[in-house]
Amino acid sequence: MSKIKNIGILTAGGDCGGLNAVVRGAARMADHMGVDAYIIHHGYAGLYNLVDTDHLVKLDESRVDHVLSFFAGSEAGHSRVKISKIQDPNKYLRILEGLKKFDIGGLVISGGDDTGSVMVDLAEHGFPCVHAPKTMDLDLQTYSVGGDSSANKIANFVQDIKTTGRTHNRIMIVEVFGRYTGHTAFRGGIGADADCILIPEIPVDFDEVYEHMKRYYMRRIIESDVKSGTYTIVVAEGMTDVSGKYIVDEDAGIDAFGHKKLFGAAKYVHKQLEDRMKEDAEIKKFLRENGMYVPGQFEYPEIREVVPGHLVRSGGTSAFDVSFGKQIGAASVILLLHGITGVTVYEVSGAEIKYMPTREAIKRKLVDLDMVSFYEQLDVCFGRKSVSFDPIFTEVFPENINRYY
DSSP states (O other), rough: OOOOEEEEEESSSOOOTTTTHHHHHHHHHHHHHOOOOEEEHHHHHHHHTGGSSOOOOOOOOOHHOOOOBOOOOTOOOOOOGGGGSOOOOTTTHHHHHHHHHTTTTEEEEEEEEHHHHHHHHHHHHTOEEEEBBOOTOOOSSOOOOOHHHHHHHHHHHHHHHHHHHHHHEEEEEEEEEEETHHHHHHHHHHHOOSSSSHHHHHSSHHHHHHHHHHHHHHHHHHOTOOOOOEEEEEETOOOBBTSOBOOOGGOOBTTSSBBBBBOOHHHHHHHHHHHHTTTTTHHHHHHHHTTTTTTTTTTSSOOOEOOOOOGGGGGBHHHHHHHHHHHHHHHHHHHHHTTOSSSEEEEEETTEEEEEEEHHHTOOOOOOOHHHHHHHHOBBBSSOOOOOOOOOOOOOOOGOOOOOO
């Protein structure tokens, strides 16, 4: 067992549900194992400036009472800082001096791929640390806390937006976070019975989207006794066009890790569909036949795009993410105190704590295209011609089932 007396807990990257559960789980386990836990506020920025800090918040029993797992965001605060890019040749020595100042012998770090890449860098420079996977993007090799909460929020948001869609016979487009993968759009869209889900993994053929939209939209209005209908599209911010090019606002700039800030996918989808509608004589005929056409004012269905943005990161946390967050936070402390560092907690299953090298954990995981084809059989549009689903049958026995609870 390690002789570590104090540990530091920091969170970094994007905020999301479950982070406070990680902090609470880590602090409680540290207390149980006779170790003091301290918050290193403001993520890696706080770690870099630790040597100049006068006081750290100790997560004793009373303070942990105020770290509420249900609330999204992080009591520890965040920043997006890449340590290796700090313009200070003594940056690693400075961090070491800060840790020595507070006698902190190891770090529990919760974050996504960028946060994990910095943790790998720190581990290679001799800093004992364990990574608790966190990202609503779900693009790590492990499950990451925050994913379930964000998918639920997206699903609820898309369901709610259907009321305004039906009232005005609108096509509604909801753009959500996810960077270069479509996990949150995929899961949230499926959860909301979205008609169309556009994700980075599949270059979009807008002719396919348009034909699917027209078929569903027109049928719903024709079959409605009050001539009411809508069509919903969930689009990931990292959507690509048919050539595989990302749809980005070139003026949005890049972040601290060199990633382009993705924005504008929903607006692009809007224009693609609207351009096709304006040239489609069948649309005007349909509106006339159903009492909707008004010359110069309502000559084609209205399209609205909505970007919930940080709303899907905020508010409450799902019970699953609270449970998982506590598990990986607490397990990170156990690993750290047993001298197992430079790793990412994968799962706690009974008495077994599973982990993997963080360098492997942060490799990008894409949406499984077999699952996409599965849902295409249920007539969800993914911006391409439907691909047949070929099932493989596997019998699973209880002892081989992964359990998160």
